[in-house]
Amino acid sequence: MRVVLLYLVLASFVLLSSIKDGSAGITSSFIRSEFPSTDIPLDHEVFAVPKGYNAPQQVHITQGDYDGKAVIVSWVTTDEPGPSKVQFGTSENKFQTSAEGTVSNYTFYKYKSGYVHHCLIEGLEYKTKYYYRIGSGDASREFWFETPPKVEPDVPYKFGIIGDLGQTFNSLSTLEHYLQSGAQTVLFVGDLSYADRYKYNDVGLRWDTWGRFAERSTAYQPWIWSVGNHEVDYMPYMGEVTPFKNFLNRYTTPYLASQSSSPLWYAIRRASAHIIVLSSYSPFVKYTPQYTWLKEELTRVDREKTPWLIVLMHVPLYNSNEAHYMEGESMRSVFESWFIHYEVDVIFAGHVHAYERSYRFSNTDYNITSGHRFPIADKSAPVYITVGDGGNQEGLASRFTDPQPEYSAFREASYGHSTLEIKNRTHAIYHWNRNDDGKKVPIDSFILYNQYWGSNRRRRKLKKNFLMTLVDEAVSM
Numbered sequence: 273m274r275v276v277l278l279y280l281v282l283a284s285f286v287l288l289s290s291i292k293d294g295s296a297g298i299t300s301s302f303i304r305s306e307f308p309s310t311d312i313p314l315d316h317e318v319f320a321v322p323k324g325y326n327a328p329q330q331v332h333i334t335q336g337d338y339d340g341k342a343v344i345v346s347w348v349t350t351d352e353p354g355p356s357k358v359q360f361g362t363s364e365n366k367f368q369t370s371a372e373g374t375v376s377n378y379t380f381y382k383y384k385s386g387y388v389h390h391c392l393i394e395g396l397e398y399k400t401k402y403y404y405r406i407g408s409g410d411a412s413r414e415f416w417f418e419t420p421p422k423v424e425p426d427v428p429y430k431f432g433i434i435g436d437l438g439q440t441f442n443s444l445s446t447l448e449h450y451l452q453s454g455a456q457t458v459l460f461v462g463d464l465s466y467a468d469r470y471k472y473n474d475v476g477l478r479w480d481t482w483g484r485f486a487e488r489s490t491a492y493q494p495w496i497w498s499v500g501n502h503e504v505d506y507m508p509y510m511g512e513v514t515p516f517k518n519f520l521n522r523y524t525t526p527y528l529a530s531q532s533s534s535p536l537w538y539a540i541r542r543a544s545a546h547i548i549v550l551s552s553y554s555p556f557v558k559y560t561p562q563y564t565w566l567k568e569e570l571t572r573v574d575r576e577k578t579p580w581l582i583v584l585m586h587v588p589l590y591n592s593n594e595a596h597y598m599e600g601e602s603m604r605s606v607f608e609s610w611f612i613h614y615e616v617d618v619i620f621a622g623h624v625h626a627y628e629r630s631y632r633f634s635n636t637d638y639n640i641t642s643g644h645r646f647p648i649a650d651k652s653a654p655v656y657i658t659v660g661d662g663g664n665q666e667g668l669a670s671r672f673t674d675p676q677p678e679y680s681a682f683r684e685a686s687y688g689h690s691t692l693e694i695k696n697r698t699h700a701i702y703h704w705n706r707n708d709d710g711k712k713v714p715i716d717s718f719i720l721y722n723q724y725w726g727s728n729r730r731r732r733k734l735k736k737n738f739l740m741t742l743v744d745e746a747v748s749m
């Protein structure tokens with residue numbers, strides 16, 4: 273009898289343990305830092321200046337309108353302003369069309385920037401490869417990009433997600449792995465160059481090196497920019513007190529197309545996704561421009577056209593790392609209920625130099641008098657993913673809170689990038705790729721079901737429409 277009781281006690285213990293393990297997330301113990309967290313030396317080939325007098329450098333492109341039929345091409349020349357013209361066309365070496373851009377320069381302390389060119393190319397065809405040429409004479413340079421498919425609900429598209437990149441050998445590893453991923457556009461979650469780790473004239477110089485370093489990707493596909501704390505560049509000790517000065521002079525966003533009043537927060541639609549970009553370091557509480565704009569933009573989201581609703585920001589709203597712990601609480605308290613109401617699919621953030629993915633949880637019941645202290649499982653909530661693991665010189669954030677909170681599904685302190693491969697209106701495949709294992713060994717992956725089209729009612733409607741189409745086709749045959 274005693275033996276039976278003992279078995280029962282042991283069995284219930286094992287059962288309870290397995291239930292706990294089943295609901296809890298995974299804290300990976302994997303830590304590998306192949307390279308030291310120091311920036312690549314200035315004379316390294318990844319920063320090489322292109323040959324020729326006044327050759328364009330630091331070439332980068334981004335989406336130029338709301339729906340993906342325009343591109344903004346940006347680059348820097350150093351000897352003289354030179355032309356701001358982009359010649360482009362659909363076949364190689366034939367540039368039938370051209371567009372005229374603008375040029376400007378600026379100072380940062382005693383650093384004088386090169387001539388920064390921005391040129392908007394409009395009226396492009398969807399799903400088309402364009403070749404483009406910038407610069408003049410022998411020093412002109414040629415690149416290409418592909419426009420996205422028309423905004424439609426079931427078009428597949430593959431996004432990459434990179435954050436906190438910097439310019440170390442780890443950053444290079446991340447970028448090289450990303451280039452193998454086959455993704456078509458980067459959703460960048462802030463902290464580009466980490467140039468603000470330097471002083472005086474070196475700040476501007478390290479913005480330049482980062483531009484040349486990232487060009488291998490940024491010249492060929494759009495990077496959708498959101499800003500982080502390393503873009504603020506508030507340096508009163510050297511008289512530089514205008515926030516985002518380097519970033520705003522060098523990088524542009526199509527903010528006017530989404531009726532935003534600032535390049536730091538805006539939205540685009542690309543293929544089957546509506547992407548909202550927020551600024552963690554701009555005012556966002558009630559009555560501020562960013563708050564008012566987001567409130568309006570969310571009403572413009574049409575899930576019949578763009579089933580996927582993705583939000584980018586720098587500071588994560590859910591973060592169980594000791595680094596930057598609770599920094600996202602203020603924005604969470606302002607926007608979380610909207611993200612749930614509008615059925616946001618996924619929110620990508622950076623800032624914490626590690627990887628973390630949440631289950632669908634919310635904490636909207638909490639307020640300063642209710643006493644409901646803990647996030648609860650909530651099927652209507654977005655998935656929160658932190659990809660601050662690009663590999664910058666500050667190194668990894670390796671101390672996670674213990675125990676792992678229930679909302680945290682997977683977390684690991686190593687370098688990498690993510691991809692989100694949209695298949696149709698209901699499914700997308702998500703991967704997080706640790707640097708050291710390359711693309712073939714995704715460490716964390718799952719199928720992301722669309723929040724809007726995943727509901728039973730809408731699925732039934734979709735099925736009915738599909739059957740009706742089959743009937744129509746059969747009748748017309």
Ligand SMILES: [Fe+2]
Binds near residue numbers: 436463500502623624
């Ligand atoms: Fe950051």
